[in-house]
Amino acid sequence: MSFKTLGAVCALSIATVGAAWAEYPERAINMVIPYGAGGATDISARTIAEPLGAAVGKPLVMANVTGAGGATGSVAVQNAKPDGYTMLFARVGSHSVNPAMKATLPYTLDDFRFVTVYEINPFACVVSTNSDIMSMEDALAAAQGDGLSFSSSGVGSGPHLAATMVLDAFGLEDAANAAIHIPQQGGGAAATAVLNGTADFLCTNTSALVGFVSNGQMRPLLVTTADPVAGFDAPTATSLGHPELEQMVGWTGIAGPADLPDDVAAKWGDWMSAAAGDAEFVEKMEARGSIIRVMSPEEANTFIRAQYETFRKLVDDLGMRIEG
Structure with missing residues (x-):
């Protein structure tokens, strides 16, 4: 074997060992x-x-x-x-x-x-504690009367579909259009919209709401579960006769x-x-x-x-x- 060939083989061997040592993540x-x-x-x-x-x-x-x-x-x-x-x-x-x-x-x-x-995580539907809406029946009455607005983290987001699905389950005709959707840039902004009165209603994950509920800024109306959710003093979807809402997680x-x-x-x-x-x-x-x-x-x-x-x-x- 020539020195040139031997050198090439050694270089290849070193490169191979180096590649083996370069493990993800570097x-x-x-x-x-x-x-x-x-x-x-x-x-x-x-x-x-x-x-x-x-x-x-x-x-x-x-x-x-x-x-x-x-x-x-x-x-x-x-x-x-x-x-x-x-x-x-x-x-x-x-x-x-x-x-x-x-x-x-x-x-x-x-x-x-x-x-x-x-x-x-399950979903919960909430309003501001300053709202006159005390239950899902009140939310439905508002939607059928003077109007109900809801916020979300964006068009096509989970909260967008969740609010529409919940209102439809509770009997709002043409729920996709009957309530006023106010999309926001993210879940934090969607919650802020309810707190400052820009929107009336929000359905989103309990993890994004628990702080607002625990400090008395938001009132939960519903959780989309069969069993109660700790920290959310609200009826479950199943207890209100809508077990189909359990699929919204x-x-x-x-x-x-x-x-x-x-x-x-x-x-x-x-x-x-x-x-x-x-x-x-x-x-x-x-x-x-x-x-x-x-x-x-x-x-x-x-x-x-x-x-x-x-x-x-x-x-x-x-x-x-x-x-x-």
Whole structure:
């Protein structure tokens, strides 16, 4: 073997060893939150950030990339290099409701690889404590009378569909159009709209509302569960004769671009199991009414697609499909 050939072989060997040593992650990971500060997604993401960062062993750079009911941030991750350095906090609105409602959405579920769902939470419907609305019957009467407005985190978001679904269940004719929808840029802004009187009514995840309810700023009228939710002194959907509303739940998961490698996805599975088992994280999230349940990539994919099919049927039944 010539010295030139030997040198080439050695160089190749060194490069191969170097590649083996370069294990993911080598640097900080960008974590996209597709909704604004103060909403359910933002709260969940920032609560798990510390234990998740400890499990990853590298900094997590949290960024709220808002707009279009979660679509703007989702597209940013869809178009990112599938190397695991740009990941998304996927949410029921961005990856179940949005695909079900919007015909022109610039992505489908197939454009992402879900590595987990780790949080499930029910919805609650609330008004300001300054409101004259004391019950769902009062809300329905307002909608049928002088008018009822409701806020949401955006057109095609979970709160948009939830409020319409609840009002329809309680008998409001043409619920998709009879109540006045006032979309906002994120869940925090949707809650603020109710607090300042811009909107009358809001249906969203308990995790985004528990602080306002506990400090007396908001009055819960309903929780979309069979059993009562701690901290929410309100009747359940089932107790009011509407068990069909139990299918309206929120969830938070993590996804990367569709071509995310198997080894990267597997690492996220390990990290999420460790992070979601952190006692302080679990305590904080359960205090907000959330249920912590870590799903494998396969379980998460099955769950999210079932949610999509459920909401697609609801959208068709309510005539809420957005074609333009």
